[in-house]
Amino acid sequence: xxxxxxxxxxxxxxxxxxxxxxxxxxxxxxxxxxxxxxxxxxxxxxxxxxxxxxxxxxxxxxxxxxxxxxxxxxxxxxxxxxxxxxxxxxxxxxxxxxxxxxxxxxxxxxxxxxxxxxxxxxxxxxxxxxxxxxxxxxxxxxxxxxxxxxxxxxxxxxxxxxxxxxxxxxxxxxxxxxxxxxxxxxxxxxxxxxxxxxxxxxxxxxxxxxxxxxxxxxxxxxxxxxxxxxxxxxxxxxxxxxxxxxxxxxxxxxxxxxxxxxxxxxxxxxxxxxxxxxxxxxxxxxxxxxxxxxxxxxxxxxxxxxxxxxxxxxxxxxx
Numbered sequence: 001x002x003x004x005x006x007x008x009x010x011x012x013x014x015x016x017x018x019x020x021x022x023x024x025x026x027x028x029x030x031x032x033x034x035x036x037x038x039x040x041x042x043x044x045x046x047x048x049x050x051x052x053x054x055x056x057x058x059x060x061x062x063x064x065x066x067x068x069x070x071x072x073x074x075x076x077x078x079x080x081x082x083x084x085x086x087x088x089x090x091x092x093x094x095x096x097x098x099x100x101x102x103x104x105x106x107x108x109x110x111x112x113x114x115x116x117x118x119x120x121x122x123x124x125x126x127x128x129x130x131x132x133x134x135x136x137x138x139x140x141x142x143x144x145x146x147x148x149x150x151x152x153x154x155x156x157x158x159x160x161x162x163x164x165x166x167x168x169x170x171x172x173x174x175x176x177x178x179x180x181x182x183x184x185x186x187x188x189x190x191x192x193x194x195x196x197x198x199x200x201x202x203x204x205x206x207x208x209x210x211x212x213x214x215x216x217x218x219x220x221x222x223x224x225x226x227x228x229x230x231x232x233x234x235x236x237x238x239x240x241x242x243x244x245x246x247x248x249x250x251x252x253x254x255x256x257x258x259x260x261x262x263x264x265x266x267x268x269x270x271x272x273x274x275x276x277x278x279x280x281x282x283x284x285x286x287x288x289x290x291x292x293x294x295x296x297x298x299x300x301x302x303x304x305x306x307x308x309x310x311x312x313x314x315x316x317x318x319x
Contacts, residue, residue, distance in 0.1 A: 004095050006063035009103075011054050012070065017042045019067035020059070020087075027087040031127040032305075038240065050078040056111075058103055060088070060096040068093035071100035073107060076209060080199035081121045081311075082108050086133075098136045105140070105314055112316035119315045126308045134310070142310040146197075149293075151301040152243070152281040155273040158300075161266050165259035169223045170267045173231070175216035181207065184221060187231045191250035195288060218244065220267050222251070222260045229255035232264040238281055244272025246282035249292070261292065265299045283307075 003009065012020060020042050025035040046053045051073065060069030069088040075081070084104045088097045105122065112120040124142065126134045164170055174180040185203045192198045201209075218234035235247035246268060251260045269280045282301065284293060 003060070003099050007096060008061045009058045009100075010061060012046060012057050012059050013053065014043060014046060016059060016067060017046070020070045023067060023070050023089055023093075024087045026089045026091070030090040031130055034241070045072060045074070048074075048076055050075050056107060058100055060093060060100060062092065069096045069100055071104050073104060073111070077199070077201055077205060079201075081123055081197075082111065083123050083125075084108065085124070094132060097133065098139070101136060101140065105312070106317075108314045109317040112314065113318055117316055119313050121311055122314050123309050123311045126310060128305060134308070137310045137312075140312070142312045145309045145311040146285060146287045148307045148309065149284045149286060149303050150281065150305045150307070151284060151296050152279050152304045153269070153300040153302060154279050155244075155269060155277055158269055158273050161270045164222075164263040167225045168258070168260055168263050170220055170263050171223075172217050173219040173221050175219070180221070183228050184219075184231045184233075187221075187228065187252060188233070188248060188250045191231075191252055192248075194253075195285070197285075197287070218268065218271055220264055222264050224255050224258065224260060230260040230264055232268050234268060242276075242278040244268065244275070244277040244280045246280070249282070261295050262299055265296075269299070 017039050021037060021039050024037045024042065028034065028036040045051070046057070051057075056073045058069075058071045059067050060071075062068050069086070071084070071086045074083040074085060084101065086097050086100045086104065088094060088100070101124075108120055108122045112118070123145065124133075124137055126137065173184055182203055185206050188206075189200060193200075215234060215236060220232045221228050222230035222232075224230075230249075230251040232249050233247045235245045237247075238245040246265065249261055249264060251264075272280050280301070281304075282296070284296065286293075
């Protein structure tokens with residue numbers, strides 16, 4: 001597909017971070033109602049692992065030499081599926097979205113060949129207002145794979161944290177104990193194996209991906225009769241909204257439906273409130289066979305928006 005007359009593309013550099021951020025903020029405000037990225041997020045995207053900005057990303061530039069679109073491939077683990085994101089200024093640059101998508105799919109085909117794979121699955125997220133983006137995806141063969149629900153609860157009315165069920169103890173993870181971190185990782189890996197999309201990640205890759213955190217006190221483990229049975233990982237992705245965010249909640253199959261997950265969530269909510277956060281939130285994959293929606297509602301979380309995930313199998317270049 002071609003660009004409108006007078007429009008061009010080029011590769012991004014770190015000097016483009018402010019211009020990219022302006023585009024992302026415009027796109028996020030349209031899709032979400034508020035900006036969801038900051039300059040540090042953009043810089044991390046351009047310098048992340050398994051990503052080369054000179055090959056994996058494009059900028060769209062209008063005739064006035066203003067950056068109005070940004071396309072990127074995201075796969076921080078270097079394994080499994082590729083995620084393509086195409087951000088455009090919705091008022092000025094909707095026409096460049098499809099050409100940028102086409103270029104990214106060509107790049108995914110190259111990345112599949114470089115990894116020695118016959119094909120790669122690529123995914124793209126669609127928020128409720130993004131009907132034109134959905135049509136662009138369907139036009140090149142993408143199909144709906146799943147739906148995620150974003151859930152949130154205010155913390156101003158948070159009730160006193162009840163005692164955990166008998167035999168259940170919740171405590172912060174011991175971040176300086178590698179054996180404990182390995183157990184935390186094992187619980188997450190084991191608990192999510194029944195998820196259709198689970199992609200196992202070695203402890204070494206998982207630990208490198210975490211990096212050096214400053215909020216270990218927001219990570220918790222649950223023990224049942226002295227045995228570590230559950231783990232909750234928090235994220236700082238919603239701090240700009242004064243929100244504590246649960247990145248993952250994992251309970252080993254043998255200990256489910258015993259109040260372990262609820263105890264972990266309530267402890268996390270209490271910690272967020274102690275830090276002055278106004279709300280707590282998380283994202284739920286509706287294909288999760290453990291059906292935690294009822295659990296989340298029971299601890300006061302409510303659905304606020306949904307996100308559809310579309311996917312396409314892209315053959316490797318030359319196949």
